[in-house]
Amino acid sequence: MAIDLQLQAPTTAGLTWAVTPNPEAKSEAERDEILAAPGFGKHFTDHMVDICWSEKGGWHRPRVSPYGPIQLDPAAAVLHYGQEVFEGLKAYRHADGSIWTFRPYENAARIQRSAYRMALPELPVDYFIDSLRQLIAVDGGWVPSAPETSLYLRPFLFAKEAFLGVRPAAKVAYYLIASPAGAYFHGGIAPVSIWLSTTWSRAGKGGTGAAKTGGNYASSLLPQSEAYAKGCDQVLFLDEGKYLEELGGMNVILVKKDGTLVTPESDSILEGITRDSILTLAKDRGHDVEHRKVTIDEWREGAASGDIVGAFACGTAAVVTPIGRLLAEDFEIVHHGDAAAELALSLREELTGIQYGRVEDRHGWLLRLDA
The missing domain is CATH 3.30.470.10 (Aminotransferase class 4, branched-chain amino acid transferase, N-terminal domain)
Structure with missing residues (x-):
């Protein structure tokens, strides 16, 4: 033809x-x-x-x-x-x-x-x-x-x-x-389980971690398979063996009891556009936001003391997903409260509302493609 x-x-x-x-x-x-x-x-x-x-x-x-x-x-x-x-x-x-x-x-x-x-x-x-x-x-x-x-x-x-x-x-x-x-979640959004990888690294200092390149994702596949074998949905990587980095394909955000949102900062982390958008909406609501190095011990101790009440992951595909459990070789963090999950889902609803034109786009984030 x-x-x-x-x-x-x-x-x-x-x-x-x-x-x-x-x-x-x-x-x-x-x-x-x-x-x-x-x-x-x-x-x-x-x-x-x-x-x-x-x-x-x-x-x-x-x-x-x-x-x-x-x-x-x-x-x-x-x-x-x-x-x-x-x-x-x-x-x-x-x-x-x-x-x-x-x-x-x-x-x-x-x-x-x-x-x-x-x-x-x-x-x-x-x-x-x-x-x-x-x-x-x-x-x-x-x-x-x-x-x-x-x-x-x-x-x-x-x-x-x-x-x-x-x-x-x-x-x-x-x-x-x-x-x-299609819709990323079927039957409602449920908290995910995360496996902490201490054997494998996603990226190193001066490496390609901040670039969206296939090699970063290829290196995450083996630890991701290990996460599945442990009954987990995603894998969390550490920077220098102690600082939170990111999941295999999503950024992570911790929620403190006073409403402060804390997200890891590192030159090996991909700068998430969804993460930045979620944190901007949170700041609009009056939440404090901290970009800084966060150790796994801080998360573990904060969860034990009640200072950290929850966590969620965010990325283009799933938008926002509450984290219910972090599993490691020798410890486990479980978040039972609903406050962090409710905040995460509320922010998700606002963000998707903007994307689909149901909520006012106060920041001028949308661009029409068919005009």
């Missing part, structure tokens, strides 16, 4: 996009069937975005094309040296049918920081934002409308130059794909 190639006019980002419609795009009925029970990361929209970069030509050839396999040379640098970064954000359908995303400029800035750390070129912020708009322009129908559902957006950068040598690649690709996401 012939493909109709359309050239769009230059956008506000100064890019002229080539758009190739997918001749095998899902029918509306097929798409609706998927959106009725999408799960998470199981289905993908009909199109994807990519922009090339080369040492000589800079960023060029932006295009929207049918979703499908990426052809790589077996010697592509990403396959041998792990030079890649990614992001995660969502598109939300509001009650009037419009499509919005949440704090995308923060994601754009974070992927730049990640790229810098991994010796990749930094995608201009306006190119990042434009790529979101371009994908929604062709795949907006994939944004679900059921409660607690969204379209998960996954931008990523990787080294595609074919060579076997340890140096930054001279050819890089930026892609954007999207996957409809």
Whole structure:
């Protein structure tokens, strides 16, 4: 089947996009069937975005094309040296049918920081934002409308130059794909159990912990498997063997009895956009917020004395999840009270209310993508 190639006019980002419609795009009925029970990361929209970069030509050839396999040379640098970064954000359908995303400029800035750390070129912020708009322009129908559902957006950068040598690649690709996401929790939000890993580290001082790069997640998979074997849902890592760092894919926040929220600070922690948003909303309510080093002993002793009444985790996928138990080799922390969980869920409700347009966006966090 012939493909109709359309050239769009230059956008506000100064890019002229080539758009190739997918001749095998899902029918509306097929798409609706998927959106009725999408799960998470199981289905993908009909199109994807990519922009090339080369040492000589800079960023060029932006295009929207049918979703499908990426052809790589077996010697592509990403396959041998792990030079890649990614992001995660969502598109939300509001009650009037419009499509919005949440704090995308923060994601754009974070992927730049990640790229810098991994010796990749930094995608201009306006190119990042434009790529979101371009994908929604062709795949907006994939944004679900059921409660607690969204379209998960996954931008990523990787080294595609074919060579076997340890140096930054001279050819890089930026892609954007999207996957409809169902409600993360089925049957209500229940407190999770956390396994404390003392054998394995997620990152080290001066390492890549603050970058959103695949290697950090790969190194968390073995300890995550150990967590499952212990009957836990997630794994918590320590920095320098004693300071709280983060979970395998979420940030952690402690709640003190006076309402103060304490979150770990370290150069090996990914700067969570959801975490920052939750803490901002908490400060709006009058809660004190502390960003500082926190030892596992402080959590343990604080839970025992009643000074720390609970904890919760936060991230893009689950938004906010109360932590009911932390299990270690030789001790256990259990939070029985409801105050911390109620605060966490109240903040979650406010944040998701903003994202879905039900609550006033006082901080100007939302950006419309379909206008």
